[in-house]
Amino acid sequence: MEDPELRRSIVALGMVGDVALDGSDVRVEIKLTVAGCPLKAEIQRRVGDAVGAVSGVERVNVVMDAMSDQERLALRSGLEGGVGHASPFAEEGSGTRVIAVASGKGGVGKSSLTANLAVALTRTGASVGLLDADVYGYSIPRMMGVSRRAVMVEDLMMPVDAHGVRLMSVGFMTSDDNPVIWRGPMLHKALTSFVSDVFWDDPDYLLVDLPPGTGDVPLSIAQLLPKASMLVVTTPQLAAQRVARRAAAMAERVDIPVAGVVENMSWFVAPDTGARYEVFSGGGGEQLAGELGVPLLGRVPLEPDVALAGDAGVPVVARSPDSEAATALLGIAESLTAVIRPA
Numbered sequence: 001m002e003d004p005e006l007r008r009s010i011v012a013l014g015m016v017g018d019v020a021l022d023g024s025d026v027r028v029e030i031k032l033t034v035a036g037c038p039l040k041a042e043i044q045r046r047v048g049d050a051v052g053a054v055s056g057v058e059r060v061n062v063v064m065d066a067m068s069d070q071e072r073l074a075l076r077s078g079l080e081g082g083v084g085h086a087s088p089f090a091e092e093g094s095g096t097r098v099i100a101v102a103s104g105k106g107g108v109g110k111s112s113l114t115a116n117l118a119v120a121l122t123r124t125g126a127s128v129g130l131l132d133a134d135v136y137g138y139s140i141p142r143m144m145g146v147s148r149r150a151v152m153v154e155d156l157m158m159p160v161d162a163h164g165v166r167l168m169s170v171g172f173m174t175s176d177d178n179p180v181i182w183r184g185p186m187l188h189k190a191l192t193s194f195v196s197d198v199f200w201d202d203p204d205y206l207l208v209d210l211p212p213g214t215g216d217v218p219l220s221i222a223q224l225l226p227k228a229s230m231l232v233v234t235t236p237q238l239a240a241q242r243v244a245r246r247a248a249a250m251a252e253r254v255d256i257p258v259a260g261v262v263e264n265m266s267w268f269v270a271p272d273t274g275a276r277y278e279v280f281s282g283g284g285g286e287q288l289a290g291e292l293g294v295p296l297l298g299r300v301p302l303e304p305d306v307a308l309a310g311d312a313g314v315p316v317v318a319r320s321p322d323s324e325a326a327t328a329l330l331g332i333a334e335s336l337t338a339v340i341r342p343a
């Protein structure tokens, strides 16, 4: 059995303590990395199920305990990364393809697309990380249905697993009543920490949800993730030329190539009549892609389900995979794998 967050065998991690047999009764001691581990019940249940499935075992008693400082240090030293380490994604041998999701304007659906594309990419069998770089206006925790804090193993942060995606967000560090007020250098430090001090474990893809606008965050991200490609999100009615100029200016400033464009909120299908409305005329996605000289990877309809799913913490590709929006999103994930620059 694997630890849900470390994704290593719990035996190899030194989490299994004494195992005692008494006839067909088994008593297993599990040592958690931290006593208050939020995954305690989950681990207890999984161990109970795994041991209970062994033939001849009738009763399983899983005793939950915590590691000693020494045991935790031993576990920690077996995991790469942590404070003082350079960005693992900047290394020559890194096999991770990094995709930063940006737009020239706020509220166009960057976070919704990032969350859905991350889940969609896991469907191809890939391992996927999602870095929420929207430090002030983070929305990934809610969209992915996570309301708990991240676990630390010594100086190393464990990404939170949701819908098969490994997530890191400021939302896992603070409570809502404590808004983050980080400026310039602190902001860069926080993002550095999110890249280097997190046990990302070499995912196949790392998606980055950028904040709206062209402030300091994209610059930091570009430094920390030099192999990134940018995905630009737009809506049909946005004046393509203006958005293109802004997106291109940002891409140039931070030296990240644009891999493609996604148009969101493209059309609406009336649920009662089935009539299809191109709500905003304009073809903004196609124009923008043309201006930037990159492919339009797809168009996503405006669908109440997308917003509802986001509010419910289950992205629409997981909640209603057969919906028109989910179908479009799954298709975009597919196209994305083809245009993203190899790691």
Ligand SMILES: Nc1ncnc2c1ncn2[C@@H]1O[C@H](COP(=O)(O)OP(=O)(O)OP(=O)(O)O)[C@@H](O)[C@H]1O
Pocket: 103, 105, 106, 107, 108, 109, 110, 111, 112, 113, 134, 137, 139, 210, 211, 212, 264, 265, 300, 301, 302, 303, 304, 305, 306, 307, 308, 310, 311, 325
């Ligand atoms: N295709 C869609 N259909 C319906 N609602 C959508 C769709 N895409 C996004 N939304 C909704 O629009 C709102 C804005 O989306 P989202 O937060 O993803 O945008 P954003 O670009 O990340 O915003 P910000 O710039 O503030 O970070 C959310 O309420 C979301 O649920």
Ligand SMILES: [Mg+2]
Pocket: 110, 111, 112, 134, 139, 209, 210, 211, 212
């Ligand atoms: Mg957002």
